[in-house]
Amino acid sequence: MTDLPAGRPVETWLTDMDGVLVHEDVPIPGAKEFIEALKASGLGFLVLTNNSIFTPRDLRARLLSSGIDVPEEAIWTSALATAQFLVEQRPRGTAYVVGESGLTTALHDIGYVMTDRDPDYVVLGETRTYSFEAITTAIRLVEKGARFLATNPDVSGPSVHGTLPATGSVAALIETATGRKPYFIGKPNPLMMRSALNRLDAHSETTVMVGDRMDTDIKSGLEAGLRTVLVMGGSTREDQIEMFPYRPTMVVDSVADLVDTVGRD
Incomplete structure (x- = not known):
């Protein structure tokens, strides 16, 4: 059984x-039980992802095929966060979009x-399917004064065939071309x-905030004022934690270690 350090409930x-x-698409042991514990607790929760390709409905179907039942309304993507940012900054504006249905x-x-x-x-x-034509159009529009937004800074992503260039890499291309x-x-x-x-x-x-990366999940949670839990077995190894100038509130071996923690405050 794992307890969070003392603080507000x-x-x-x-x-x-x-x-x-x-x-x-392979479920991590304990993930199904963690989500079920969250739903049973009545506490608010969201599953976050920097992936802007898919809609919450698509991601719900993907998780469900892995045996994890997350309600569509409990999924929050970088595409949705980008939309919220835009509606607050410039409601009912216009955009040239390089992306897929999620965005x-x-x-x-x-x-x-x-x-x-x-x-x-x-x-x-x-x-x-990044298009050279679409990237060229984006470069020319940015040169003409369009404000430049990107959903996330990830430079690469996985696929069954190996590493793929991601948003951060293409953003760097446009930045280099436009300044x-x-x-x-x-x-x-x-x-x-x-x-x-x-x-x-x-x-x-x-x-x-629960995450497996020190450089994204834990950093953004810390800077937003949240308590953070780093889960081992993902992107950050235990021997890498001390390389960072900040630390998570708690480190656990697996999300399974958090199941009994949910709703105990």
């Missing part, structure tokens, strides 16, 4: 998806118009955490 849980609940659906849902004619923003997201840096919305930007808290109407002091 935990009312909300945020958890990363890849590396905490699943590896690719385009999120922007359509907030009333954004997709266009390549003098858009307010160029928004770069994840896609498995304009993008604003990244997803982790480790604490904005991702704050947007999740806003969705749940939750408070940072009563929220815990």
Whole structure:
């Protein structure tokens, strides 16, 4: 049984998806039980991901095929966080979007118009089919003054065939060509955490973030004022923790170690 250090009672849980609940499409032992404990507790929770390719409905189906039943409304992506940022900054604006349905659906849902004619923003997201033509259009629009946003800074991603270039790599290409840096919305930007808290109407002091990466999950949770739990077996090895100038609130071997912790405060 694992206990969080003393503090205000935990009312909300945020958890990363890849590396905490699943590896690719393989469920991590204890993940199903952790999610079921969260649902049974009545506490607020969200599953977070920097992946902007898929809609929450798509991700729910992916998790369900792995035996993990997460409600669609309990999934929060960098695409949704980007949409929330845009509606707060420039409601009902226009954007040239490089990405897939997870991103385009999120922007359509907030009333954004997709266009390549003098858009307010160029928004770069994840896609498995980056087009040289689309990247060239994005470069020219940024040069003409479009504001440059990217859903997340991840430079690579996994596939069954090996490493794929991800949003951060393509953003670096556009930045090099234009001299304009993008604003990244997803982790480790604490904005991702704050947007999740806003969705749940939750408070940072009563929220815990569970993740497997020190450089994204733990960093963004820390900067947003949350307690953090690092799960081993994912991207960060135990011997790497001391390399960082910050530490998680707690380190556990597996998400299974947290099942009995949920709702005990």
